Amino acid sequence: MRSVVSTRGGTGPELRERPRPVPAGGEVLVRTLRVGVDGTDREVVAGEHGGPPAGEDHLVLGHEAVGVVADANGTDLAEGTVVAPTVRRPPSGTNEYFERGEPDMAPEGAYVERGIVGAHGFMSEYFVSAPEFLVRLPRDLAEWGFLVEPISITEKALEHAYASRSAFAWEPESALVLGNGSLGLLTLAMLGERVERTYCLGRRDRPDPTIDLVEDLGATYVDSRETPVPEIPDVHEPMDLVYEATGYARHATETVAALAPNGVGALLGVPGDWTFEVDGGALHRELVLHNRALVGSVNSNRDHFEAAVETLAGLPEWVLESLVTDVVGVEDYDRAFRDDDTVIKAALEFDTL
Amino acid sequence: MRSVVSTRGGTGPELRERPRPVPAGGEVLVRTLRVGVDGTDREVVAGEHGGPPAGEDHLVLGHEAVGVVADANGTDLAEGTVVAPTVRRPPSGTNEYFERGEPDMAPEGAYVERGIVGAHGFMSEYFVSAPEFLVRLPRDLAEWGFLVEPISITEKALEHAYASRSAFAWEPESALVLGNGSLGLLTLAMLGERVERTYCLGRRDRPDPTIDLVEDLGATYVDSRETPVPEIPDVHEPMDLVYEATGYARHATETVAALAPNGVGALLGVPGDWTFEVDGGALHRELVLHNRALVGSVNSNRDHFEAAVETLAGLPEWVLESLVTDVVGVEDYDRAFRDDDTVIKAALEFDTL
Structure with a gap:
């Protein structure tokens, strides 16, 4: 079967023929429908993040997938069920984080991530998985099911952000998304x-499809070249919630200055080392005197996937159609990894229902 | 009656004769027993923080008080009841934050603070207050009741820190208090x-009364001159919880490096502006990849005061006796503002039960 892989030392994704996997006892065989591509995939391909399973020369890419059960293999998961797989797996056996359904909170060493680090992903015509790592979707969401994983990332980040504000009455009215990539735009939608007034920060000129989508969603586009993050409260308004999806390290500290009293910043980007000057006194003081919080969030668990299925079902079709700019066949896999201003979200299509 | 005040442009606390206040309808008259002194009082006296009520030349100091109801004035609060007053008041009438019992979450402009900014405090032989701002204490806690306010500050900070970790299973086993001042040591106790292993950071040489108290509490003393905060995970262990009570701006960012995966730092200090270099990339990444959080916290509300009364009742007498190094009479008020290495916590005694 055809798989899209990243090889050690390679410079881009490659198509490779691999044997169709045989489900072990307790596993099902899934026929892959679509697999989304995101920034993490590009980092893996560039050798900046993750890597193949121990002892192997390549990694099957893909962690945003939707498929259909092709062989139930004696499990309860009926053939024909549309499913989205979660990403983290125990490195061997299981551990406390997986046992309590919180692999997203597992520390380094207590997980591998399919398609990212230490375990093959879903960019194959077929993959196998235990049913506990597969979340069911209604059949009419099969086309968009590869968005369940990125939506689940936001479900978790928002859950943690809201939890951090749960000791008092908090009803956010303004929210700012930093970043107009596909995760930022999904989050904006x-x-x-949930929130009365939404804003999205980018650094693009009009005409631009992401700015169009921001505005079609009823949000305000903020050009960071005109309005740096710390100036947003004066130019627009202080934000009850900031969602950072840029990976730009200055945004972590600048977020504090953009917050309203009692506001929270959810951080999701993963920048490399970068030393720069910060008014650490003001940062510290602003966090304290205004009861502000910063919450980092990575990955997501099965509960977040299930919430994401509900969320996906509620998103208008036009939003999904605007967001997913490219659905390409497996033979055009390199097009799905393209990253220019005309692409918002791309997916590889292996098959249809 | 005698009051200890700070005058505009003054250089230290002063004793001043003022008329005994007369309770308005709905207010009680409280006879003051003891009033604690903390770093905020020293900042107010130094003109670095807060100030007198509008149109007045002085501020009666003191926000950590315990007293006894001297005139119930027709309210339900019986004469003889021992009470600790909360600190924030509405600037005029009331507002939504006070109405829902969360004045600690009110933004600037929506509160004054008795003894700190815009309203007279409790360093007087008598003060008046509406009963809604007075929390009852058992009579046997009257001596120590001035500690209810600082304890309430920690009740709130811990409530918010725990809330930020409430979206997953979190059972902190290690906790680090930054700062061996009286608030740090109270928090350590x-x-x-709550936590198996506790640590307290200071920068003092032995012999020292704070180091003795740290160790008598079963905690490990960490000398920041030998072990800077970011090195604590290697030298000791990563911390599930860090409580910052130094106001040293570098500690806000360094806290992130001291945390265990899924850990939270509660920030309480209020530094001035200070620009310095930070590896903002590592800070951002460490927050995200390890699901860490930073939560700022200021002030406290009536619920926190009530929790603090319970907490105070549970603290061993020897801890309180070690912590409160100085109880001085009103005539020796300047001694209560002394700040050297022999003082941990000082209080002014106006009267006894």
Whole structure:
């Protein structure tokens, strides 16, 4: 079967023929429908993040997948069920984090990530998985099911951000998303359901499809070249919630200055080392005197995937159609990894229902 | 009656004769027993923080008080009841934060603080207050009741820190208090009841009364001159919880490096502006990849005061006796503001039960 892989020392994704996997006892065989591509995939391909399973020369890419059960293999998961797989797996056997359904909170060493680090992903015509790592979707969401994983990332980040504000009455009215990539835009659409006034920060000129989508969602586009993050409260308004999806390290500290009293910043980017000057006194003081919080969030668990299925079902079709700019066949896999201003979200299509 | 005040442009606390206040309708008259002194009082006296009520030339100091109801004035609060007053008041009438019992979450402009900014404090033989701002104490805690306010500060900070970790299973086993001042040491004693292993950071040489108290509490003393905060995980262990009570701006960012995966730092200090270099990339990444959080916390509300009364009742007498190094009469008020290495916590005694 055809798989899209990243090889050790390689410079881009490659198509490789691999044997169709045979499900072990307790596993099902899934026929892959679509697999999304995101920034993490590009980092893996560039050798900046993750890597193949121990002892192997390549990693099957892909961690945002939707498929259909092809062989139930004696499990309860009926053939024909549409499923999205979660990403983390125990490195061997299980451990306390997986046992309590919180692999997203596992520390380094207590997990591998399919398609990212230490375990093959889903960019194959077929993959196998235990049913506990597969979340069911209604059949009419099969086309968009590869968005369940990125949506689940935001479900978790928002859950943690809201939890941090749960010791008092908190009803966010303003929210700012830093970043107009696909995760930022998905989050903007999700926040539109919860928060009165939404904003999205980018650094693009018009005409631009992401700016169009921001505005079609009823949000305000903020050009960071005109309005740096710390100036947003004066130019627009202080933000009850900031969601950082840029990986730009200055945004972590600048977020504090953009917050309203009692606000929270959810951080999701993963920048490399970068030393720069910060007014650490003001940062510290602003956190304290205004009861502000910063919450880092990575990965997501099965509960977040299930919430994401609900969220996906509630997103208007036009949002999904605007967001997913490219669905390409396996033979055009390199096009799915393209990263220019015309692409918002791309997916590889292996098969259809 | 005698009051200890700070005058505009003054250089230290002063004793001043003022008329005994007359309770308005709905207010009680409280006879003051003891009033604690903390770093905020020293900042107010030094003109670095807060100030007198509008149109007045002086501020009656003191926000950590315990007293006894001297005139119930027709309210439900019986004469003889021992009470500790909360600190924040509405600037005029009331507002939503006070109405829902969360004045600690009010933004600037929506509160004054008795003894700190915009309203007279409790360093007087008598003060008046509406009963809603007075929390009852058992009579046997009257001596120590001035500690209810600082304990309430930690009740709130810990409530917010724990809330930020409430979206997953979190059972902190290690906790580090930054700062061996009276608030740090009180917090260390409180954390000893909740967390297996506690640490306290200071920069003092032995012999020292704070180091003795740290060790008598079963905690490990960490000398920041030998072990800077970011090295604590290697030298000791990563911390599930860090409680910052130094106001040293570098500690806000260094806290992130001291945390265990899924850990939280509660920040309480209020530094001035200070620009310095930070590896903002590592800070950002460490927050995200390890699901860490930073939570700023200021002030406290009536619920925190009530929790603090319970906590105070549970603290061993020897801890309180070690902590409160100086109880001085009103005529020796300047001694209560002394700040050297022999003082841990000082209080002014106006009267006894």
